[in-house]
Amino acid sequence: MERSGAGAEQTGNGAEGPLWEVFTQPSDGSPFEHAGSVHAPDAELALQNARDVYARRGEAVNLWVVPSDAIVASSPGDRGPFFDPADDKPYRHPQFYKVPRGIRM
């Protein structure tokens, strides 16, 4: 890890450092899944903390850590306009359509 004056970056983040979101990949090729979060002063220690907290029992073959404040999240108020319109559009699922005879599944 590149580092310089590691201590100076922490000001304002409390003694535990800022929060990082942890994503684990359970096996090669599978998608990364959100596992939880850790506190750490910098990226290298966030990776180590994530390993110790979320991957010490063999849960992962790869890890991502992302500063929590880099995550852009939808808000509860978005729920109506974002998600509800999908409720009455079953034809957006492939299962809605009958497969013609003779097509192999």
Next chain:
Amino acid sequence: MSSARQPNDSALFEYLLRLGDDRLILGHRLSEWCGHGPVLEEDIALANVALDLVGQAANFLRLAGTVEGKGRDEDTLAYFRDAIEYRNAKLVELPNGDYGRTIVRQFLFDAWSVLLLERLQRSSHVELAGIAAKAYKEARYHVRHSGEWLLRLGDGTEESHRRAQTALDELWPYTGELLMADEIDKQLAGTILPASAELASAWRDAVGDVIRRATLTQPADGHMHSGGRQGRHTEHLGHALDEMQILARSHPGAKW
């Protein structure tokens, strides 16, 4: 194991006790942090390292018992030997002190352990090489953890720098015992063990590099404490063993 005892067996037994006892005592010391770590994540990290070390100790002590051939298993060796029969270096029995001191001690040990285990993988003793190969993977993570923390404590705040430097100055005189080769090492060197001079210089390079990057000052090599390998320990080991052994000694054969 071959059934016939080899001429080197008593030296090998002693050496396996050293490998096992270093890790058992350091693992016990680290386990004292459980529930007291500076932050939750580090509390878990130290407990993980402690468990790794105790696991390594169990493997080395089990093999020691086999080599000795008197029917002692790893639990008997761990719980029913007194301080004078322990063969760990004094460095690992010293009290934890503050977190900075714990990290300095851990780094000095880890940097040595990872280099030793790397070389022990090529030991002519097949079982020893196998145990070392498993432990080596764990040690690579341990030294990364303690090394990264030492960089941050040394090159952190004025307070963390001061505490790390104080710990380094106090613990440095205990490092000579890790590197020193005595009769046991000499009997086994070349086939079962790596050459100790080469190991010592590799350790100096690795430790010196991190100390420099952590903006700390490497203490001069003055008087070095020794005697742990021969069973002459500080008063701290007895207290640690009291706590570690009391359950097994109060209830011999207890299962839990």
